Amino acid sequence: MKKILRILCLVLALSFVVTAFAACGDKPAETTTKRPQDDDVPDKWANVNFEGEKLRIWINDYMGDADAKAAGADSCLDYMRGVDEDDDSGSNTVLVEANDRYEKVLSILGLENGDVEYTMAGWDGNCDSILPDIQALNAANAKDGPSILIHENYGLVRAGITGLLYNVYDNDQTNYFDLTDKGWYLDMMEENTIDKSKIYMLFGDFFIDQFRMAYGVLANTTLIEERYRPENGGSGIDALFDHVLDGTWTYDTMISIADACRQDTGGNWDSASIMGVIGSQWCVRSFFATSGLDVFQKDASGKVSYITDITEVHDWVDKFISMENEPWFSYNWQDTTNSSSKSVNPNRDTASVTFTDGRAAFAIGQAVVTFESALVQNMSDDCALLPNPRYYTDVESTEFEDVKKLYGALTSDNANSGGILINAKANEFTLASAFLQLMAENSENFMKEYYETNLMIKVNQSDSQQQIQMIQIIHDGICSPMSMLYDNYCSKSLGDPDTYMTYAYVMYKSLNSKSNTFASDWAAQVNAKIAQWNRIVANFGNMS
Numbered sequence: 001m002k003k004i005l006r007i008l009c010l011v012l013a014l015s016f017v018v019t020a021f022a023a024c025g026d027k028p029a030e031t032t033t034k035r036p037q038d039d040d041v042p043d044k045w046a047n048v049n050f051e052g053e054k055l056r057i058w059i060n061d062y063m064g065d066a067d068a069k070a071a072g073a074d075s076c077l078d079y080m081r082g083v084d085e086d087d088d089s090g091s092n093t094v095l096v097e098a099n100d101r102y103e104k105v106l107s108i109l110g111l112e113n114g115d116v117e118y119t120m121a122g123w124d125g126n127c128d129s130i131l132p133d134i135q136a137l138n139a140a141n142a143k144d145g146p147s148i149l150i151h152e153n154y155g156l157v158r159a160g161i162t163g164l165l166y167n168v169y170d171n172d173q174t175n176y177f178d179l180t181d182k183g184w185y186l187d188m189m190e191e192n193t194i195d196k197s198k199i200y201m202l203f204g205d206f207f208i209d210q211f212r213m214a215y216g217v218l219a220n221t222t223l224i225e226e227r228y229r230p231e232n233g234g235s236g237i238d239a240l241f242d243h244v245l246d247g248t249w250t251y252d253t254m255i256s257i258a259d260a261c262r263q264d265t266g267g268n269w270d271s272a273s274i275m276g277v278i279g280s281q282w283c284v285r286s287f288f289a290t291s292g293l294d295v296f297q298k299d300a301s302g303k304v305s306y307i308t309d310i311t312e313v314h315d316w317v318d319k320f321i322s323m324e325n326e327p328w329f330s331y332n333w334q335d336t337t338n339s340s341s342k343s344v345n346p347n348r349d350t351a352s353v354t355f356t357d358g359r360a361a362f363a364i365g366q367a368v369v370t371f372e373s374a375l376v377q378n379m380s381d382d383c384a385l386l387p388n389p390r391y392y393t394d395v396e397s398t399e400f401e402d403v404k405k406l407y408g409a410l411t412s413d414n415a416n417s418g419g420i421l422i423n424a425k426a427n428e429f430t431l432a433s434a435f436l437q438l439m440a441e442n443s444e445n446f447m448k449e450y451y452e453t454n455l456m457i458k459v460n461q462s463d464s465q466q467q468i469q470m471i472q473i474i475h476d477g478i479c480s481p482m483s484m485l486y487d488n489y490c491s492k493s494l495g496d497p498d499t500y501m502t503y504a505y506v507m508y509k510s511l512n513s514k515s516n517t518f519a520s521d522w523a524a525q526v527n528a529k530i531a532q533w534n535r536i537v538a539n540f541g542n543m544s
Contacts, residue, residue, distance in 0.1 A: 001416050005523040009315075010254045014227065021160055022024045022086070025234065026295065036104060036107060036108065036298075040104075041108055044176075045108050045438070048108065048109060048110070048176075048293075048434060049110040050109045050110050050115075050431050051110035051111070052115075052298050053111070053115065053427065053431055054115055054144070055111065055115060055116045055117070055147065055148070055428075055431050055432065056116075056117045056118075056119070056145065056146040056147055056148070056151065056428075057116065057117070057118050057119070057146055057147075057148040057150065058118075058119045058137055058145075058146035058148070058149050059076060059077055059080075059118055059119070059120060059150040059418060059422075060076070060150055060151045060152060061154070076150060076207065076209055076416050077118060077120070078095060078098075079094075079095070079098055079207070079208045079209070080102065080206075080207075080439075081098070081099065081102050082095045082096060082097065082098030082099025082100070082101070083095045083096060083098075084096070084099055085099075093449055093453050094121060094446070094449050094450045094453050094454060096449075097164050097445055097446045097449040097450075098446050100445070100446075100448050101439065102439075102445060103440075103443070104442055105435065105438040105442060106130070108433065108438060109431070109434055109438065115154055119146055121140070121524050130154075130155040130158055130159075131158055131159070131162060131164075134151075134155070134158075134159045134164050134421075137149065137421060138164055138420050138421050138422060138423040139423070144423075145421070145423070146421060146424075147420055147424035147425075147428040147429065147431070147432045148209075148419075148420060148421075148432045148435070148436070149165070149418065149419050149420070150416055150417075150418050150423050151289025151416060151417070151419075152413065152414050152415065152416055152417075153201070153411070153412075153413050153414070153415055153416075153417050153480065153485060154413045154485060156200070156201045156202060156418070156419050157192065157485040157486065159200070159419060160193075160200030160201055160419065161486075161536060161539060161540055162290070162539070163422065163539075164421065164422055165200040165201075165419040165420060165421065165422055166200070166374065166419070166420040166421070166422050166424070166429060167197075167198045167199060167200060168199050168200070168202070168357060168420065169197055169198060169199050169434065170197055170198065173424075173426045173429040173430055173433075174426075175430060175433035176430070176432045176433045176434040176437045176438075177433050177436070177437055178437060179199065181437070181440060181441055183205040183206070183361065183440030183441050183442075183443055184202075184203070184204040184205070184440055184521065185203040185204060185210070185314075185478065188293050188478065188479060188480055189201060189202065189203055191479070191480065192326055192480060192482055192484055192485055193479060193488075194302075194304055194537060194540050195302070195540070196302060197275055198540075199420075201331055201417050201419055202367050202417060202418040202419060202420075202421055202436065203417050204418075204436070204439075204440040205439070205440045205443035205444075205446075205447065205481075206418065206436050206439035206440045207415075207416060207417065207418065207446070208446075208450060209415045209416040209476075210411045210415045210417070211368060211411075211475060211478065212367065212368050212369040212372075212415075213367050213368070213369060213411050213412040213414060213415035214367065214368050214409040214410065214411050214412075214415075214475075214477075214478050215282075215283070215286035215365055215366065215367055215368075215388065215409055215410050215411075215412070216366060216367075216368060216371075216385050216386055216387055216388060216409060216474045217362055217363070217366065217385070217386045217387070217388060217389070218355055218363040218370065218371065218376065218383055218384075218385060218386075219226055219237075219361065219362055219383060219384045219385075219386050220261075220355065220358065220360065220361050220362070220368045220381050220382075220383055221237045221240070221381070221382045221383055221384050222358070222381035222382045222383075223261045223274065223358070223361050223381065224236060224237050224240055224257060224361060224363070225237050225382075227260050227261040227361075228240065228257050228260045228261060229260075232440075233411070237384070240257065240384075240386075240468075241384075241466040241470070244386060244407075244469075244470060244473065245466075247390070247406050248273060248393075249386070249387070249389050249390060249407070250389050250390045250391070250393050250543055251319060251389050251390075251391060252393075253389060254277065254362060254389045255276070255277075255323060255326070255329070255433060256363050256502065257361065258276025258277045258326075258328070258329065258362055259276060259326075259328075259361075261274065261276060261361035262274055262275060262276040262328040262361065264327070264328060264412040273328070273359065273363070274328075274358075274360065274361070275328050275329070275330060275354060275360040276326065276360070276361050276362070276487075276497055277323070277328075277329045277330075277361065277362045277363075277364060278329075278330050278354050278355060278363055278364075279330075279361065279363060279364035279365040279366075283364045284320070284490070284504060284508065284511065285410060285484065285504055286364070286365050286388060286410045287320070287364070287365075287382070287388060287391075287402060288313075288316065288503075288504075288507070288543065289408065289410035289479065289481050289483075289484055290388045290391075290407065290408025290409065290410055290477065291316055291391040291392075292391060292392050293313050293314065293316055293391070293398060294307070294481055294482075294483050295307055295310070295483045295487060295503045295522075296481070296482050296483045296486070296487070299347065304482065304533075305530070305533070306526060306529055306530050306533060308522070308523075308526055310518065310519050310522050311519065312449050313503075313518060313519075313522075314516060314518050314519040317507055317510050317511070317516045317518045318393065318516050319391070319508070320507075320511060321511060321514050321515075321516055322517075324511060324514060325514065339378065343419065351373065351409070353375070355376075355383075356375050356376055356378075356379040356380075357379075358379065358380060358381045364388075367387075368385065368455070368471075368474065371385045371455055372455060377474040384466075384467055385455070385470060385471060385474070386470050386474075387407035387408075387409060387470065387473045387474050387477060388407060388408060388409065388477075390406055390407060390409075403522075405476065405477075406478050407473050407474070407477045408477040409474045409477040409478050409479065410479060410480065410481075410484065411478055411479070411480050413484065413485070413488075418436065419431050420430050420433070451471065453472060456468075483503060486536070487502055487503055487529070488502045488503065488504050501521075501525045501529075506518055506522055506525070509521060
């Protein structure tokens with residue numbers, strides 16, 4: 001009990017800015033919540049009242065990511081509305097806390113539960129169907145269609161580029177957005193626009209999905225404690241956490257620890273072997289997005305262009321290939337498995353199963369949601385969740401607040417974000433802005449509950465404080481570089497068929513062959529990519 005209380009105190013001492021998703025428990029429409037006491041309502045909301053109005057939300061409830069499904073990812077609507085503690089499902093304290101937030105927000109706005117109407121998406125995961133679906137939603141708005149659109153990142157970025165979402169910074173409608181509030185990811189929103197005066201995609205604490213779908217590294221702390229010892233340059237898990245906290249958690253550090261932990265059986269990597277590092281091809285996007293490199297660049301005026309000299313990226317691919325050449329370091333390019341057991345989804349989850357079998361020191365390219373999965377929680381060894389290692393090795397400060405800025409955590413293209421449909425009426429836009437702003441502003445208790453309940457279950461108890469710091473670093477590093485959404489995903493529906501060769505695709509070719517041809521392959525495509533990008537920019541520039 002003392003241990004639990006100590007962990008809770010540590011959690012309560014931290015302030016998280018995480019992306020929050022939403023909720024499933026149905027409550028009777030007539031149920032209302034009394035307006036909070038005046039002391040609980042900031043002055044700017046004191047005279048706000050939308051009584052009698054309707055808020056319509058179209059929400060994509062399709063969990064397209066197989067890893068998230070295997071990990072037991074909940075509906076986004078579950079994390080928005082939550083469940084009442086008196087409901088049958090009220091034992092889920094995270095969703096109860098989500099419901100408390102939801103009820104508070106509605107009460108401040110003067111709304112009842114029945115005033116918010118949800119339409120669940122019937123999307124089948126086909127990228128080509130996204131734009132027609134959103135165009136149809138905009139057309140439906142004239143007949144009381146939705147105002148808020150919740151969709152996966154690669155759907156929202158297409159909607160923004162093609163003029164289907166409001167620019168929340170610059171329009172003639174009254175709005176309540178304050179994107180400087182700690183509940184918003186302003187840097188991430190500005191990163192994914194061509195003009196900082198235009199914000200279309202909304203990333204913030206009104207969703208939990210961006211955090212749950214942020215990528216990190218799973219570490220088998222039992223193996224590391226046993227094998228990463230002074231005789232091979234380490235001192236167990238304390239040394240591992242120290243590397244993260246002093247900024248020396250790099251690719252090379254991960255390799256050295258993996259080398260100390262691995263075990264082969266006469267050179268045959270069979271069911272008795274212990275891999276050093278294992279992961280799927282998706283870790284390429286995660287590691288590249290947090291490497292400090294990119295295929296896009298911005299000049300002093302903010303103009304965005306493709307990088308034509310790709311030498312540094314070429315070197316990065318070489319580094320990955322050098323790691324791949326280690327016999328005990330596998331990216332599972334062909335979706336094969338070294339595990340003695342089978343995954344829930346053998347095509348995507350082989351790395352997780354090998355790790356949870358206790359047969360790998362590290363599993364890379366693993367989303368936060370994997371840490372809360374039954375697969376991980378039920379493994380016999382202790383484990384920890386770490387940020388991605390760093391590519392660059394420079395460290396200017398060992399202060400925690402400075403060091404934690406060195407690491408990055410890419411969010412999946414399947415993470416859900418939000419936007420407001422351009423055809424929403426003026427009053428609907430205003431209400432939508434107030435609702436989303438209040439959801440972001442009032443998410444702190446909800447996020448603490450999620451962290452304590454869902455992420456602190458499987459932790460080596462002697463290292464609970466360090467694990468709190470690790471997850472805080474992952475949270476603070478949440479990102480989605482422009483190249484991920486505009487090059488890697490927009491190419492699927494906005495590009496010409498002849499230019500659909502994304503940077504990730506070119507990297508996969510090099511890594512599969514273990515022969516780095518990235519620079520030459522990219523050079524062969526870059527002129528077509530630049531022409532494609534110029535068309536996107538021209539389209540973007542014409543939007544209001």
